[in-house]
Amino acid sequence: VQRGRGWAKAISETGSMQVGIGGIDIRDEPAFKQVLRIISGRIDDLEQPGTVLIFDNQAEKLDVKVGDAVTVSAPTTRGANNTIDLRVVAIAKGIGLLSSWNVFIPSQSLRALYQLNPDATGAIHVHLKPQYADKLGPLAARLRTALEGAGFRVMQADARPFWMKFETVNREDWTGQKVDVTTWEDELSMMTKLLGALQWITGLLITVLLAIVVIGIMNTMWIAIRERTREIGTLRAIGMQRTGVMWLFLLESLLLGVIGTVVGALFGIAVSFGLNALQIPVPLSAQIILMSDHLHLVVHPSDVIRGVITITLITGLAALYPALRAARLRPVTAMQHFG
Secondary structure: OEEEEEEEEEEOOOOEEEEEEEEEOHHHOHHHHHOOOEEEEOHHHHHOOOEEEEEHHHHHHHOOOOOOEEEEEEEOOOOOEEEEEEEEEEEEOOOHHHHOOEEEEEHHHHHHHHOOOOOOOOEEOOOOOHHHHHHHHHHHHHHHHHHHHOOOOEOOOOOOOHHHHHHHHHHOOOOOOOEOOOOHHHHOHHHHHHHHHHHHHHHHHHHHHHHHHHHHHHHHHHHHHHHOHHHHHHHHHOOOOHHHHHHHHHHHHHHHHHHHHHHHHHHHHHHHHHHHHHOOEOOHHHHHHHOOOEOOOOOOHHHHHHHHHHHHHHHHHHHHHHHHHHHOOOHHHHHOOOO
């Protein structure tokens, strides 16, 4: 499918904002309707020229509703500003960063705004089947080679969003047209880096939390050993081997770890479901990252099981050294201990 691209200023009677414009032929993209949740209007009306689909956060900022007019002003390649009047025909539910500044209009309206030829477009989207999801890089390289063989001038591979390449292109000494080939991973590289940074911060916080857990477990085990020193001596005196004493404390620690993590996991799941039921709204700044207008916590069973197993094993490792110290206590010395 083909998509037009543009950057303009949307103006209503009470407000304005900068928006990225996507020119779309809605009849050629039935899947586009499936990924959006329309809360007002009809998305099929986007077939008509002079119409626009916006998102709820934009409608709130511009103070418009279905049927209202929005004026779009955009600079052309010749340095002039063109304007076009559009009618809001549909308002969709926001999906975070991807909808915070994007609007969609018919492709012919976008061509009229930028005074482009009827056969001009901004981007051609090639949709692949799911089995090719892990082969984007090689397929993009093949497409780039094929375009060069067909006589097109092709830009060098650059894993950045298209709008970040404008400055580079403006510095280059050439005129005419070049074709750029990117994947969806390239276009969303900024978001990927943002999510990577958030995952790094999450990993750091988990590491600090686990360190606190380990220290707490070791202190607890030291106290337990100190309080049971005479009992340890008695067990050793009646024939229990050192390995038996060590396993006694290790199994106790592992059992406490399993019970604690399972109870904590069940409590966390209950809290997650409770918060989801409350439909807590989040500010726009947080919506950009959370991709939702309300707090929604997702519970993955595999992550819960992995967390229970991991923390239980860490609990056992944390108790290993105190258990070894307990096993090395001499029976006579342990039985004479007071305190």
